[in-house]
Amino acid sequence: MDIGFIGLGIMGRPMALNLAKAGHTLFVPERASLPEDIRAAATVLPDAAAVAAKAEVVILMLPDTPDVEAVLFGAGGIAASLKPGTLVIDMSSISPTVTKGFAETLVAAGCGWVDAPVSGGEVGAKAASLTIMCGGSDADFARALPLFELMGKNITHVGPAGAGQTCKVANQIIVALNIEAVAEALVFATKAGADPARVRQALMGGFASSKILEIHGERMIKRTFAPGFRIRLHQKDLNLALSAGRDLGVALPNTASAQQLFSAVAAMGGADLDHSALVKALETMAAQKVAAD
Incomplete structure (x- = not known):
């Protein structure tokens, strides 16, 4: 063609x-x-x-x-x-x-x-x-x-027409919330004194295993935040979700919290980092980095 x-x-x-x-x-x-x-x-x-x-x-x-x-x-x-x-x-x-x-x-x-x-x-x-x-x-x-x-x-x-975009908005909700979950888990484990790399390795063999834990968990540990998908673009997608949710009368509370974390990283100058850098907002709140930059 x-x-x-x-x-x-x-x-x-x-x-x-x-x-x-x-x-x-x-x-x-x-x-x-x-x-x-x-x-x-x-x-x-x-x-x-x-x-x-x-x-x-x-x-x-x-x-x-x-x-x-x-x-x-x-x-x-x-x-x-x-x-x-x-x-x-x-x-x-x-x-x-x-x-x-x-x-x-x-x-x-x-x-x-x-x-x-x-x-x-x-x-x-x-x-x-x-x-x-x-x-x-x-x-x-x-x-x-x-x-x-x-x-x-x-x-x-x-x-x-439009159904593909609706599906993608749903996808971006799931991805954002999974990134938030992995980030919270690794910050928690690190603050508790565990090695986050070994925690991730252990979790990869259990029910918590996911592509997000595999790929973005590693990014959080290795501090490799060069963009595969930029925070500002994920913010755009979650804005679509939250706007559609308002129009439909659907509450999306966890989507809203993930958007706030992305916004915090963007406010720190990280809008063009990979969306796995959401972990930086949680690290700031916990006064604990998963790993040194």
């Missing part, structure tokens, strides 16, 4: 490269920061509108709802350049409610739509092992599936 890819950051870059490695033709918009491996793998066009005019499928991997709206419908946006029949796949994590409106507008113009946010971080993007949560029609999902299979392993058609 001729694929346009817009959004080549920590996640988007390896996802796009996996598509190119599989033999698809890749079109990307020019940017001064465009990585050299993307330049080598893709045809670079002047802007996003030019990418949309060339592509059968346009994939978006952008930070937030306003970014997606600007690329789709803002000045120089792609909507005016899309040919009827073009499939737009939004793999960003954005508002489920706003997503439904985007889908309705593009489908009315004769295009296809799938919202397909992902989980798995930079590691999953590089390994093509992402979890992909999809919303859209059966026909549009079937058309997108061969591309998803080049980027992920656990691929689920959750329901109509």
Whole structure:
């Protein structure tokens, strides 16, 4: 396929490269920061509108709802350049409610739509092992599936447009609360005089075992907070959860507490650290670090 890819950051870059490695033709918009491996793998066009005019499928991997709206419908946006029949796949994590409106507008113009946010971080993007949560029609999902299979392993058609984004918000609630739980446990163990590395090792063999304990627990102990997924982006996702919760009349008390911990780390200058750095807020409150920085 001729694929346009817009959004080549920590996640988007390896996802796009996996598509190119599989033999698809890749079109990307020019940017001064465009990585050299993307330049080598893709045809670079002047802007996003030019990418949309060339592509059968346009994939978006952008930070937030306003970014997606600007690329789709803002000045120089792609909507005016899309040919009827073009499939737009939004793999960003954005508002489920706003997503439904985007889908309705593009489908009315004769295009296809799938919202397909992902989980798995930079590691999953590089390994093509992402979890992909999809919303859209059966026909549009079937058309997108061969591309998803080049980027992920656990691929689920959750329901109509917007359902993928709803699933991703639920995912981010679970991830945040698991990070908070692992951080609390390791701070507690360290304060009590136990070796946090050995505590983590012991817990990995029991019912408390999880990917968060495995990967982010190790980050907390080794102080490797270079971003796989930035705190500020997880804050954005929890804002979506809390906003939707208010609209639905659903109480999300633990989501709110996790957001407050992220906000505390961000206030200390850590908004661009990996979300496992949530532990820093708990360490400050306990006057006890899991390990020295």
